[in-house]
Amino acid sequence: MLLAIDCGNTNTVFSIWDGEKFLATWRTSTEHQRTADQYYVWISSLMSLQKLDVRITDVVISSTVPRVVFNLRVLCNRYFDCRPLVVGKPECRLPVGVRVDVGTQVGPDRLVNTVAGHAFYGGDLIVVDFGTATTFDVVDHDGAYIGGVIAPGVNLSMEALHMAAAALPHVDISRPDSVIGKNTVACMQAGVFWGYLGLVNGICTKIRAEHGRPMTVIGTGGLAPLFASGDAIFDEIRDDLTMHGLRIIHEFNRNDE
Ligand SMILES: Nc1ncnc2c1ncn2[C@@H]1O[C@H](COP(=O)(O)OP(=O)(O)OP(=O)(O)O)[C@@H](O)[C@H]1O
Ligand SMILES: CC(C)(CO)[C@@H](O)C(=O)NCCC(=O)O
Ligand SMILES: [K+]
Numbered sequence: 001m002l003l004a005i006d007c008g009n010t011n012t013v014f015s016i017w018d019g020e021k022f023l024a025t026w027r028t029s030t031e032h033q034r035t036a037d038q039y040y041v042w043i044s045s046l047m048s049l050q051k052l053d054v055r056i057t058d059v060v061i062s063s064t065v066p067r068v069v070f071n072l073r074v075l076c077n078r079y080f081d082c083r084p085l086v087v088g089k090p091e092c093r094l095p096v097g098v099r100v101d102v103g104t105q106v107g108p109d110r111l112v113n114t115v116a117g118h119a120f121y122g123g124d125l126i127v128v129d130f131g132t133a134t135t136f137d138v139v140d141h142d143g144a145y146i147g148g149v150i151a152p153g154v155n156l157s158m159e160a161l162h163m164a165a166a167a168l169p170h171v172d173i174s175r176p177d178s179v180i181g182k183n184t185v186a187c188m189q190a191g192v193f194w195g196y197l198g199l200v201n202g203i204c205t206k207i208r209a210e211h212g213r214p215m216t217v218i219g220t221g222g223l224a225p226l227f228a229s230g231d232a233i234f235d236e237i238r239d240d241l242t243m244h245g246l247r248i249i250h251e252f253n254r255n256d257e
Contacts, residue, residue: 001054003080004246005072007063008109009132010155014043016054017247022240024050032067036074044079059084060250062108062242064132085253087112087246095119095252097144109242110137111145116245117218118143121236124213126204128234129242130154130221134196136203138211149203154223158192175229193226201233 002017007030015025026046028034047054059076061084063069069086076084085092087108096118100106113127114137123141126148128134133156136149152160154173162170171188179194181187208215219227219234220241228234238244 001056002058002060002247002250003056004243005059005061006109006242006246007061007065007068009064013243015243016052022243023054024052025243030065030068032065034071036071036078039071039075040079056080058082058250060087060246061085062087062112062246064107064109085250087249092249093253094249097142099144099146106145107135110135110148112242112245112249113137113220114139114145115248116241119244119248120238121216121218124211124215126207126215126217127241128200128217128219128224130223132156136207138207141213151199154192154196158188161188173223173226175226197227197231197233200227201231204233
């Protein structure tokens with residue numbers, strides 16, 4: 001059984017793949033101090049709560065936080081008796097090309113999204129991932145990652161307003177009906193929601209023009225559905241894109257051995 005781990009700057013998601021489907025998915029905050037033993041207590045109790053009596057034999061990891069990989073490796077060695085495949089490490093091969101400036105360390109989450117995007121939707125894609133940052137990954141006709149855009153994440157932008165301005169409260173993002181806010185919270189929500197929708201649409205339009213071929217836009221990450229309700233900016237929404245990318249990369253490396 002394969003355990004796929006996606007470590008973002010805010011949250012870490014664990015998912016178990018049985019060869020055909022994901023049996024369970026669990027989320028925890030990303031903390032580099034967490035030890036292998038702590039991870040194991042957490043995951044093994046969730047497995048028994050869901051009566052998942054399976055043996056993990058393989059692990060694949062994508063981490064945008066390099067420091068957490070150490071303890072995850074210990075988790076794999078100590079409790080699952082395996083060496084994890086870590087995306088971005090030289091020993092982990094990718095089924096797609098990467099055409100960027102020499103020396104660029106592309107975020108592994110973006111490579112994983114590219115692989116899954118290509119597997120599900122072919123080529124000439126824009127994958128928009130709403131995580132800590134909002135990333136746009138441009139996938140060429142042959143599936144290669146050829147660059148993209150990194151913008152501040154939605155929750156980060158909201159939090160920055162609150163942190164920097166004494167009179168602005170902590171507000172959760174939501175879709176306001178009007179753009180003219182009649183109170184502080186409504187004004188902030190309008191700024192972030194409609195501002196962000198403009199950002200996503202504007203960037204996709206510019207990418208399309210620069211790429212010069214028709215492109216499919218795929219939305220993923222926790223907030224993708226919220227923005228999809230604004231205007232039809234996405235052709236597809238897939239919240240499990242990263243997890244599928246991880247298991248596809250794992251399959252590719254296993255077949256390649
Ligand atoms: N309406 C909403 N308002 C605020 N947050 C939301 C809403 N809907 C979903 N989310 C958030 O989206 C997040 C899930 O997004 P995702 O896993 O893509 O990114 P993340 O965990 O925030 O970032 P990263 O992957 O970079 O760690 C959850 O933390 C959830 O709190
Ligand atoms: C942009 C983030 C933070 C998004 O998770 C991650 O992909 C990352 O740390 N990337 C490294 C820089 C790059 O992708 O070019
Ligand atoms: K993510």
